[in-house]
Amino acid sequence: MILERAEKALEGHKLCNHCLGRLFAKLGKGTNEERGRAIRFTLNMERSLRGLPSIEEPDECELCHNIFEEIPKLVEAMVEADKDIEFETFLVGSRFPEDIKEREKAIWEELGIKTGEPINREFNRELGKAFGRRTGKETSNNPDVVFIVEPFSESIELQINPLYVYGRYRKLVRGIPQTPLPDFEDSVASIICRAFSEAFGGKCVFKGAGREDVDVRTLCNGRPFIVEIKRPKRRKGDLKKLAGKINASGKVEVLDLRFVSAKEVEEVLTKNHRKEYLALVFVEEDVTPEEAEEVARKLTDLKIHQRTPWRVRKARADKIRVKKVHEAEARWIDEKHFELRLVTDGGLYIKELISGDNGRTRPSVTDLLGKRAWCERLDVLNILDD
Ligand SMILES: [Zn+2]
Numbered sequence: 001m002i003l004e005r006a007e008k009a010l011e012g013h014k015l016c017n018h019c020l021g022r023l024f025a026k027l028g029k030g031t032n033e034e035r036g037r038a039i040r041f042t043l044n045m046e047r048s049l050r051g052l053p054s055i056e057e058p059d060e061c062e063l064c065h066n067i068f069e070e071i072p073k074l075v076e077a078m079v080e081a082d083k084d085i086e087f088e089t090f091l092v093g094s095r096f097p098e099d100i101k102e103r104e105k106a107i108w109e110e111l112g113i114k115t116g117e118p119i120n121r122e123f124n125r126e127l128g129k130a131f132g133r134r135t136g137k138e139t140s141n142n143p144d145v146v147f148i149v150e151p152f153s154e155s156i157e158l159q160i161n162p163l164y165v166y167g168r169y170r171k172l173v174r175g176i177p178q179t180p181l182p183d184f185e186d187s188v189a190s191i192i193c194r195a196f197s198e199a200f201g202g203k204c205v206f207k208g209a210g211r212e213d214v215d216v217r218t219l220c221n222g223r224p225f226i227v228e229i230k231r232p233k234r235r236k237g238d239l240k241k242l243a244g245k246i247n248a249s250g251k252v253e254v255l256d257l258r259f260v261s262a263k264e265v266e267e268v269l270t271k272n273h274r275k276e277y278l279a280l281v282f283v284e285e286d287v288t289p290e291e292a293e294e295v296a297r298k299l300t301d302l303k304i305h306q307r308t309p310w311r312v313r314k315a316r317a318d319k320i321r322v323k324k325v326h327e328a329e330a331r332w333i334d335e336k337h338f339e340l341r342l343v344t345d346g347g348l349y350i351k352e353l354i355s356g357d358n359g360r361t362r363p364s365v366t367d368l369l370g371k372r373a374w375c376e377r378l379d380v381l382n383i384l385d386d
Contacts (some may be wrong), residue, residue: 001236001269003039003042003043003046004339005023005111005113006020006023006024006028006039006040006065007043007047007055007123008111008260009054009107009111009361010040010043010055011216012351013062013107014058014060014061014062014065015037015058015061015062015063016057016058016061016063016064016066016068017032017033017040017057018032018033018034018036018061018064018068018122019032019036019037019039019061019063019119020028020036020040020172020190021033021034021035021036021037021038021039021068022035022036022116022119022122023107023111023113023115023116023229024039024115024116025115025116025117025122026115026116026211027068027115029053031037031126032122033068033115036136037057038217040055040057043055044092047368049051053168056369059171062103063100063103063104063107063119064100064102066153067123067151067152068069068123068126069140069341070154071127071130072129072130072149073154074149074151074154074156075134075305075335077154077156078131078147078149078156079131079134079135081147081156082145082147082158083371085160086232086233086234086235086236087137087143087144087145087160087235088137088144088235089133089137089138089139089140089142089143089144089145090128090138090139090140090143090144090145090146090147091128091140091141091143091145092127092139092147092149093118093120093124093127093141093146093147093148093149094123094124094127094148094150094151095120095148095150096119096120096123097148097152100119101118101119101120101366102120103286104116105332106346109359111113118144119153121247123151127149128215129314131147133274142161142261142376143161144161144235145158145159145160145161146159146253147166147299149353152274152357154384157253159358160202160219160231160232162228162229162230162231162232163200163201163202163224163228163229163232163235163259164226164227164228164229164259164260164261164262164264164265165196165227165229165239165257165258165259165260166224166225166226166257166258166259166264166265166268167192167224167227167243167254167255167256167257167258168221168223168224168225168254168255168256169192169208169218169220169222169223169225169252169253169254169255169319169379170217170218170219170220170222170223170252170253170254170255170384171188171212171216171217171219171223171251171252172216172217172219172251172252173200173217173250173251174214174215174216175214175215176214176251176252177214178208178211178212179206179208179211181214181221182229183221184214184253187380188206188208188252189206189208190208190325191246191251191252192204192227192246192252192254193197193205193206193227194202195229195242195245195246196242197229198238198245199231199234199236199237199239199241199242200229200231200232200234200235201212201232201234202229202230202231202232202233203229203230203231204227204228204229204230205227205228205230206225206226206340206380207225207226207227207228207265207271208223208224208225209223209224209225209273209383210223210273210275210345210346210383212348212378212380213218213351215378215384216379216380217376217379218380218383219232219321219357219381219382220276220377220381220382221382221383222253222254222256222383223380223383224268224273224383225268226250226260226265226268226363228265228268228337229367236300239252239257239258239259240257242257242282243255243257243386247261250355265359272345272346272347272385273346273383273384273385274326274343274346274384275343275344275346275379275380275382275383275384276341276342276343276351276381276382276383277340277341277342277343277344277378277379277381278340278341278342278378278379278381279339279340279341279342279350279375279377279378279379280333280337280339280374280375280376280377280378281337281338281339281340281354281365281373281374281376282336282337282373282374282375283336283337283369283371283372284371284372284373284374285371285372286334286335286336287333287335287336287337287338287369287371289332289333289334289338290367292331292332292338293330293332294368295340295368295369296327296328296329296330296340297328297337298325298363298368299317299340299342299365299368300325300327300328300336301324301325301326301329302324302363303322303324303355303360304322304324304325304348304364305321305322305325305362306320306321306322306323306349306352306360306361306362307319307321307322307357307360307361308320308321308360309349309351309352309356309360309361310332310357310360311350321347321348323344323345323347324344324345324348325344325348326343326344326345326355327341327343328341328342328343329341337376340354340365341381345383348376351374351378352364353365353370354366354373354374354375355374355375
């Protein structure tokens with residue numbers, strides 16, 4: 001069957017050993033070129049038994065136009081294209097002209113071939129092997145870089161996959177926004193991204209797991225964040241050294257830096273963490289230590305119905321969220337002030353939990369106390385993982 005089909009193919013078409021072998025790619029082991037050579041050799045012995053002339057490899061293959069001979073040249077062009085980029089793993093993709101793909105399909109149909117492999121797949125594999133031998137780099141399904149090669153025009157496009165770094169940040173001072181805002185010189189994002197861009201030589205995008213207001217600090221174990229480094233030139237930055245640079249800012253500290261996959265990024269950013277806060281509550285009328293403790297007792301395990309706060313109504317959908325306060329502890333300071341330490345569901349607005357936001361948050365500290373209260377100062381102490 002194989003020899004019969006091969007003979008028909010070679011009588012009708014001028015095919016190189018790659019293209020001949022590829023018709024039977026799903027059979028046996030080895031490369032298509034080896035397959036083609038073996039089939040041609042055996043076929044020619046048979047033909048000589050029958051007194052027929054050999055069918056040698058043509059000067060130019062009518063299907064691939066001897067494109068496989070261009071592989072060494074393409075490898076050098078790939079090496080040139082990536083010379084400023086640090087990477088360990090790669091993948092090769094190729095774009096073949098439509099008419100070649102159609103001619104291949106026509107031959108399969110004409111000969112009833114069910115064991116063939118498309119030309120671009122063989123080409124990607126052979127080019128990848130040659131590039132690996134030349135550079136010592138390895139192929140991977142989750143590669144650092146992807147080469148998209150147009151074999152006939154010799155154009156090479158280099159896709160550099162992004163790097164993701166996970167970390168947690170502490171914001172040690174009030175008065176800096178998480179992401180750049182007009183009127184603010186610095187932000188948590190710009191302080192962190194500056195150091196990352198320097199270390200990896202790419203454009204950096206900062207994504208926090210939630211955010212705090214400009215006047216709120218984030219302390220203790222810090223808020224999780226991700227930095228995406230787009231088209232990095234270097235992939236092996238020293239994260240410890242990088243953390244040291246950020247921490248020297250005195251405004252922002254980072255900890256637990258590590259490289260993560262795109263899948264982990266998704267998990268970090270969508271997880272709704274419980275949070276621990278420390279709020280300084282100001283009470284318009286006087287407040288006693290007993291009243292403060294009573295408020296904390298009532299808040300513990302309480303469900304809060306919170307309509308989108310007035311101050312963020314333009315940025316967020318207007319709806320009512322139900323969130324829970326899990327823990328509350330009060331510490332009386334003076335007639336006008338007490339501290340509240342709270343553990344709440346993620347997404348509960350604490351300033352409004354205290355003030356009541358003109359009835360938009362119920363119940364609130366103002367409700368529970370029967371006296372108007374405001375949040376005078378707020379810190380995020382901990383962002384709690386499960
Ligand atoms: Zn060919």
